[in-house]
Amino acid sequence: MSDTPLGIAITIPFGFGAKALEVFEPTPEVFTYSKMKGSGESVYSLTVFCPKCSDTHEYNNRAHEWRPKWLIEERDYSFQVVYSVDSEGITFAQCSKCEFDLRDEYIYGSIDDEITSKNENIHQVSITGVYYGEGCFVMPLESFKKAIREGFKRKATLYATIGLMSYKIAWEVYSQPDNIISKDGCVFLRKNLWKQA
Ligand SMILES: [Zn+2]
Numbered sequence: 001m002s003d004t005p006l007g008i009a010i011t012i013p014f015g016f017g018a019k020a021l022e023v024f025e026p027t028p029e030v031f032t033y034s035k036m037k038g039s040g041e042s043v044y045s046l047t048v049f050c051p052k053c054s055d056t057h058e059y060n061n062r063a064h065e066w067r068p069k070w071l072i073e074e075r076d077y078s079f080q081v082v083y084s085v086d087s088e089g090i091t092f093a094q095c096s097k098c099e100f101d102l103r104d105e106y107i108y109g110s111i112d113d114e115i116t117s118k119n120e121n122i123h124q125v126s127i128t129g130v131y132y133g134e135g136c137f138v139m140p141l142e143s144f145k146k147a148i149r150e151g152f153k154r155k156a157t158l159y160a161t162i163g164l165m166s167y168k169i170a171w172e173v174y175s176q177p178d179n180i181i182s183k184d185g186c187v188f189l190r191k192n193l194w195k196q197a
Helices: 112-120 141-151
Strands: 017-020 023-024 030-035 039-045 058-062 064-067 079-085 089-094 123-128 131-133 136-140 156-163 167-168 181-183 186-189
Touching: 017 131, 123 141, 136 156, 141 156, 141 186
Parallel strands: 123 156
Antiparallel strands: 017 023, 030 039, 058 064, 079 089, 131 136, 136 186, 156 167, 181 186
């Protein structure tokens, strides 16, 4: 390499690098490397990634726990990590997508657990704003419509809480138009159609 002659200006286009007078296109940053694992190739991270946005773990149904995937692909990683400053003025790494604080330990499945439990409750839909009146459970039409939208296709049982008590109504019951009384922007379902949940 020869010394850089003094007094010579070079133009470095945006996104390019320069070494002495030589302008070059930087190689894209490498975040991963891959290695054979069994009969496949797994991709490993060379840098921090957001554990929450990355898809590196999967739920093992037999063991009932989250485990790292056997083979991880490049696209499973989310490297969109930026520096952020917390309320105490401390700089920390944070995911720019989901704002996960990378100082925290991410418990795999903590979101998906919700999804899993939702799936377990796939036959349950809660209605909000239910109260008792005129021998019926009364709910705002909008709440009812919303519950129906969620529950109808999968024939879900609807759940409502009144005071401290929970009640349920089966799809077979609430899908009968005869059972639904609609007035004044509310839906009335007779109390005897409900069962204690
Ligand atoms: Zn994230």
